[in-house]
Amino acid sequence: MDQNLIFNVAQLLKEPVGATRSATVTADVYRLVPELAESGIPEASERPELSGRVRLMLTGDGILVQGDLSTDLTLPCSRCLEPVVVPLDVALEEVFTPTIDIITGQAIKPEEDDRALWIDEHHILDLGEVLRQDVLVAVPMHPVCREDCRGLCSTCGQNLNEESCNCAPEPDPRWATLAALLNQNE
Template identity: 65%
Template structure:
């Protein structure tokens, strides 16, 4: 997989307002959101899709729709579960250089993740990182009736009962007492 999260918009910004470019975004989730999974394992998978870049006043409007799959641990049994991921992107990136004069301009936009850098590179990494974190479900189950892990031995109860002693019912316990006495 060849990642692509940056676009050089120098040429686009020289064109009239309203000019567009299309591009393809490919991002590995492992790098984009390593803190995503609750378990130790980083999420596996990628998101990809087309984006459209449009020259607007003072910057570039980016719109795109990315799809992918993310593998997350089941909340009960920790088995990997593949979850579809849809990420809609719509952001305005602001120029920090006046293309005509070459002068540095300080954008009104305070979020530096939305600045086009001095080499006219527009970087979607931070925007996508936030979008992905918002879109990924926090709680996934491998199936609705997942039985989870035995709290005592940790065995996966979907694969059958474990060898742990079943919890003793207090009523049986008193009966056992009686039996012991009568012996």
């Protein structure tokens, strides 16, 4: 899959404030966030491709990038480990700042500390790191296949959505104190 997260903005930087470009962006989520390829279920689906339209606009401070990207991710249910498809939506809105003056060629010290938001000395704007951070935030921590998923038995591993098992239910720790009191009275 082709990724196009890198833009040469030299021409845009020479235009009047308010000038825009728009582009369709695609990103391979597993390449962007390799941790997800490990926790995901790669064989259950094709590699997820994050895609959508973005708009680049020249402002007084730099280049404002806005866009909505989305895909579907297949993740293991946090209770029963069966694959669950979750929509992943990333709303991009960041200002990238130049590190070199496009007209004079002089270096500029950006006010922005986050290097992910710097346009480099070759006027390259790279969405990769920003998208990586946004994807990490957008991925659900505990996806469930359904709200009432019963999960796996902690003793025998049986998927309790399919069949119940004969293991004794775990005593609820909240009742332990009460049970101790009752035993004293007997």
